[in-house]
Each structure stands twice: as structure tokens, then as C-alpha cells.
Amino acid sequence: MDTEHPVFTDEFALPRSRAANERLHAMVPGGAHTYAKGDDQYPENLAPVISHGRGAHVWDVDGNRYIEYGSGLRSVSLGHAHPRVTEAVRRELDRGSNFVRPSIVEADAAERFLATVPTAEMVKFTKNGSDATTAAVRLARAVTGRPRVAVCRDHPFFSTDDWFIGTTPMHAGIPAATTDLTLTFPYGDLAATEELLSRYRDEVACLILEPATHTEPPPGYLAGLRELADRHRCVLVFDEMITGLRWSEAGAQGLYGVVPDLSTFGKALGNGFAVSALAGRRELMERGGLRHSDDRVFLLSTTHGAETHSLAAAMAVHTTYTEEGITARLHALGEKLAAGVRDAAASMGVADHLVVRGRASNLVFATLDGNGRPSQEYRTLFLRRLLAGGVLAPSFVVSSALDDTDIDRTVDVVAQACAVYRKALDAADPTPWLGGRPVQPVFRRKA
Missing domain, CATH: 3.40.640.10 (Type I PLP-dependent aspartate aminotransferase-like (Major domain))
Structure with a gap:
């Protein structure tokens, strides 16, 4: 499956990622080097551990490919392994760092x-x-x-x-x-x-x-x-x-x-x-x-x-942004994504519950319960369906490596997730669709 998106089923599982997370927790406090990347931020047993990435896609150790948003906590805005950046870095590596x-x-x-x-x-x-x-x-x-x-x-x-x-x-x-x-x-x-x-x-x-x-x-x-x-x-x-x-x-x-x-x-x-x-x-x-x-x-x-290679990367980023109009591209991609997600949410009757916010280049989403209150349970439900559809999206922050096909695919998966969201709202209880504990806020007093 290393070139395919995961299959959208309720049985979607990540056994190798789960084992890798256990390895990480045994050696690394929190299981990650950034709290916002912790597996508590994802549905239980569905926190993919990444093997590699290219452009707007990443692959997990289970062989699944995802369209990725919020890459590197918003740091990878040009996409993974961007050629102008990697070329600039390679030039410096042989010259000492x-x-x-x-x-x-x-x-x-x-x-x-x-x-x-x-x-x-x-x-x-x-x-x-x-x-x-x-x-x-x-x-x-x-x-x-x-x-x-x-x-x-x-x-x-x-x-x-x-x-x-x-x-x-x-x-x-x-x-x-x-x-x-x-x-x-x-x-x-x-x-x-x-x-x-x-x-x-x-x-x-x-x-x-x-x-x-x-x-x-x-x-x-x-x-x-x-x-x-x-x-x-x-x-x-x-x-x-x-x-x-x-x-x-x-x-x-x-x-x-x-x-x-x-x-x-x-x-x-x-x-x-x-x-x-x-x-x-x-x-x-x-x-x-x-x-x-x-x-x-x-x-x-x-x-x-x-370090010379990091500064070379920064210079390449600045050059790419100014010469290729990256900021404008990020806004255009974000506008297309936001419109598609809002339409999908409206078509499934959850427009008041799945809310896209923010500047087009920096979109986030809110998951609200039946009373319009922020809900970690509904966020969990939504993330589970996105993951099972091949979309890794703790936010909807775009990179310039996305294309129209990626956006269209994302909107399709969001629509399917919104259909489940509607069922949970109608039942007034998202629990059957959580698959375990809800995702957790980063800042909390107790582990």
C-alpha cells in the first residue's frame, strides 16, 4: 500500500505505528519531542508514525500514504524535500557545518x-x-x-x-x-x-x-x-x-x-x-x-x-517565496480548501458544527457538539475518519506542494467524515464512533 491512500473502513488500524509509539514512549518522555505531536493528540491507536515525506504527502511505517496538512507544525510550507531547499543544503554539507x-x-x-x-x-x-x-x-x-x-x-x-x-x-x-x-x-x-x-x-x-x-x-x-x-x-x-x-x-x-x-x-x-x-x-x-x-x-x-546548512535552507526559502509567489499560492490553495470543506459540511448538515477559521494560508477547524460547544469527542470522530480516508490533518494549514487533486480528495474525505458527524449528532452521543479515549488538549495539568 505504499503508494495508496488508506481504505476508508471502520477496521482501519495501524499496528506498526502502534508498536513504534510504544517504543517511543519507553525512551522518550511523552513519546515525541514536541507535545503537539504526541499520540494523545490523535485517536487512540491511530497516531501514525512517519516513515518519510515528499511534497504534500507522507507515508507511515504501516505503508499508508496521506495528504498532510499543518506539516511540521506549520514549518514545512513548501512541501517535504523541496528541491530548491535540499539543493541549497547539499551545497553546504560538503563544505562543513x-x-x-x-x-x-x-x-x-x-x-x-x-x-x-x-x-x-x-x-x-x-x-x-x-x-x-x-x-x-x-x-x-x-x-x-x-x-x-x-x-x-x-x-x-x-x-x-x-x-x-x-x-x-x-x-x-x-x-x-x-x-x-x-x-x-x-x-x-x-x-x-x-x-x-x-x-x-x-x-x-x-x-x-x-x-x-x-x-x-x-x-x-x-x-x-x-x-x-x-x-x-x-x-x-x-x-x-x-x-x-x-x-x-x-x-x-x-x-x-x-x-x-x-x-x-x-x-x-x-x-x-x-x-x-x-x-x-x-x-x-x-x-x-x-x-x-x-x-x-x-x-x-x-x-x-x-549551522551553515540551516541558514542555506532559510535563504533558499526566501528566494523561493519571492520568486515563485508562494504566499499568494498558499492563500489560493487555502481558499479553495476552505470553500470545499464548508460546502461539504453544509451538504451533510453539519455546517454549524465543523467550522473552518483563519486566514486562508493558515486554516484551522473547530469541532462543536450539538450545543455549539468545542468538543474533543467530535474532534476525535472527525480525525478518525480523515485518517482512514488518507488525510492527516490536525489543522487545514496548507503547503504550496498541494495541488487541485489533493484538495479535491481532501474535500471528498471530509464529506464522508461529515456524514458520520451528522449521525453522531443525531444520536446525541459520539461515543460509538470514537474507538477509544478522546484526543486531549496539549496544555492540561494531569497526564
């Missing part, structure tokens, strides 16, 4: 990044998004001399570090003294944010948020935040891990025309290779450098942060 001094590739990659994101004046690369956002927080605290951080409470994730994880249900091991320094503000509500800044006057070092997620910013909102940050003399940080490249080649700041003091990029930046970036105003960024007279800030210092 890490040296005792900077490689010329670091200068080339920085120039390429700053040309693509002209709202930034300096950039420093690292390997993951958490390091970049934490560096932004540290830098903001250093330049303002203030202890508190204000994070947008409506956005799900900013960092694995204590300043953020302490605000989640998974806060074991994090001192309350650290958590107490992190405040929260609601997205889209300037009045509430101003009240927070006034209440903690001269204590807040920075505001950090995703400039957009599954909702567009209200008119004037980002400009209003810029004005608030200036008036209260705090640093405005845009987390562009997701919006970077997907909203525009220059990120959300390039699309909406509001310039943050600092911004962080990752995900799509390397098309799956480990590279992220902290970028921003020279006046702030240089505090992490050598050409100033203030106290030094330990900004970012990572042994592998400037």
Missing part, C-alpha cells in the same frame, strides 16, 4: 533576511522559536529596566521557558515568583491593555503577541498597540513564528504596515530545517552586541544557531 568563527554564510543569510523583512534593521539566528522569544523578553527587560512581561492571553504559545509556561496548566517546577512577573492582556482590546499598563505603570518591559492568528486584527488595533507601547515606553514584540512568510514575505508587519520594536520568526523560515530569528531595531538589538557603552545583554549565544 560549524566553525570556530562565523561563516560567510551568516552574513549572506542576514542580508537576505533583512532584504525580505525591511522593517527590521538587525537579525540574529538561533535554532528554535522559544530561544528567540525569550531573548526578546530579556532584551526588553534590559533596555527598559522593568521586570514585568505582558503576553496576549488569547494566543496559545510563546515559549517553553518559565516566563510563559508558568502561565499554563503545565506549570509544575516553575517558581511562583517567576510566574507573577507575567501579566496577560486580551487580543483586540486596546482599552483593557491601556488599563493594564496604567495599573502597572513603569513596570511592564514589553507587550508580546502574535499580530494575527485565526482572526484578523480589528481596524486600527495594531497601530493602537504601537501608540500604547510608545506612550508607556515599553517594547512592542511581534511573535511572527506563524505569520512570518505565510501572511506576506515580510510577515504580518509587512502586510499590516505596523512596525514592532522586535519580532521573532521561525516555522516556515527553514522549511523544516532548524532555524529561527530575532529581528528588530538596531538601537535595541545592538545591546546584545559589542558596539555600545551600556551593560552587555546576553542576547543569544548558541553553538548550533548558525
Whole structure:
């Protein structure tokens, strides 16, 4: 079956993946190196373990082929093994990957990044998004001399570090003294944010948020935040891990025309290779450098942060996006998919229960019960039917490697899944279609 999609049956099973998951849990806490990839995020015993991928398709160790969405937690936006990216990486592999001094590739990659994101004046690369956002927080605290951080409470994730994880249900091991320094503000509500800044006057070092997620910013909102940050003399940080490249080649700041003091990029930046970036105003960024007279800030210092092959991947991604119009293609594919899914849901009578949300380049879906409430049980039912139909979709986030055939196939499978969804709604009980425990939220207190 290594070239075929799974057969859509109630008996669909993944015995080799199940055994591989058991191996993983025996050696790796959680069975995965990212919580969002854990098998608890999938129906019981139906969490495929991947063998390989090409383009918009992946194959599991059981030999099943899937159309994949949300690839690499949104990081693989060009599709797996993209030829321009792999060619750029191969060129560097034989030249060495890490040296005792900077490689010329670091200068080339920085120039390429700053040309693509002209709202930034300096950039420093690292390997993951958490390091970049934490560096932004540290830098903001250093330049303002203030202890508190204000994070947008409506956005799900900013960092694995204590300043953020302490605000989640998974806060074991994090001192309350650290958590107490992190405040929260609601997205889209300037009045509430101003009240927070006034209440903690001269204590807040920075505001950090995703400039957009599954909702567009209200008119004037980002400009209003810029004005608030200036008036209260705090640093405005845009987390562009997701919006970077997907909203525009220059990120959300390039699309909406509001310039943050600092911004962080990752995900799509390397098309799956480990590279992220902290970028921003020279006046702030240089505090992490050598050409100033203030106290030094330990900004970012990572042994592998400037591996040549990852930076080569980033340059190839930027070139591909700008030369091939990738952002526009992502939007076009997403619009076609969203329209098809909505039509399929409506035709099966579940349009009010399977809801597609978000920018076309970054679609997610909500599964609602008979009372319109978010439901992990109905999400489980829906994911089971997608998997059995050859669609691996924790979200509907597209890659540019998808084609019309992939979209049409996905919509057909969604329609079949919606027919089962309707049966479960009519029965007022999805349990017979779950096949085991429901999928779980990532952030929860107990395992």
C-alpha cells in the first residue's frame, strides 16, 4: 500500500505505528519531542508514525500514504524535500557545518533576511522559536529596566521557558515568583491593555503577541498597540513564528504596515530545517552586541544557531517565496480548501458544527457538539475518519506542494467524515464512533 491512500473502513488500524509509539514512549518522555505531536493528540491507536515525506504527502511505517496538512507544525510550507531547499543544503554539507568563527554564510543569510523583512534593521539566528522569544523578553527587560512581561492571553504559545509556561496548566517546577512577573492582556482590546499598563505603570518591559492568528486584527488595533507601547515606553514584540512568510514575505508587519520594536520568526523560515530569528531595531538589538557603552545583554549565544546548512535552507526559502509567489499560492490553495470543506459540511448538515477559521494560508477547524460547544469527542470522530480516508490533518494549514487533486480528495474525505458527524449528532452521543479515549488538549495539568 505504499503508494495508496488508506481504505476508508471502520477496521482501519495501524499496528506498526502502534508498536513504534510504544517504543517511543519507553525512551522518550511523552513519546515525541514536541507535545503537539504526541499520540494523545490523535485517536487512540491511530497516531501514525512517519516513515518519510515528499511534497504534500507522507507515508507511515504501516505503508499508508496521506495528504498532510499543518506539516511540521506549520514549518514545512513548501512541501517535504523541496528541491530548491535540499539543493541549497547539499551545497553546504560538503563544505562543513560549524566553525570556530562565523561563516560567510551568516552574513549572506542576514542580508537576505533583512532584504525580505525591511522593517527590521538587525537579525540574529538561533535554532528554535522559544530561544528567540525569550531573548526578546530579556532584551526588553534590559533596555527598559522593568521586570514585568505582558503576553496576549488569547494566543496559545510563546515559549517553553518559565516566563510563559508558568502561565499554563503545565506549570509544575516553575517558581511562583517567576510566574507573577507575567501579566496577560486580551487580543483586540486596546482599552483593557491601556488599563493594564496604567495599573502597572513603569513596570511592564514589553507587550508580546502574535499580530494575527485565526482572526484578523480589528481596524486600527495594531497601530493602537504601537501608540500604547510608545506612550508607556515599553517594547512592542511581534511573535511572527506563524505569520512570518505565510501572511506576506515580510510577515504580518509587512502586510499590516505596523512596525514592532522586535519580532521573532521561525516555522516556515527553514522549511523544516532548524532555524529561527530575532529581528528588530538596531538601537535595541545592538545591546546584545559589542558596539555600545551600556551593560552587555546576553542576547543569544548558541553553538548550533548558525549551522551553515540551516541558514542555506532559510535563504533558499526566501528566494523561493519571492520568486515563485508562494504566499499568494498558499492563500489560493487555502481558499479553495476552505470553500470545499464548508460546502461539504453544509451538504451533510453539519455546517454549524465543523467550522473552518483563519486566514486562508493558515486554516484551522473547530469541532462543536450539538450545543455549539468545542468538543474533543467530535474532534476525535472527525480525525478518525480523515485518517482512514488518507488525510492527516490536525489543522487545514496548507503547503504550496498541494495541488487541485489533493484538495479535491481532501474535500471528498471530509464529506464522508461529515456524514458520520451528522449521525453522531443525531444520536446525541459520539461515543460509538470514537474507538477509544478522546484526543486531549496539549496544555492540561494531569497526564
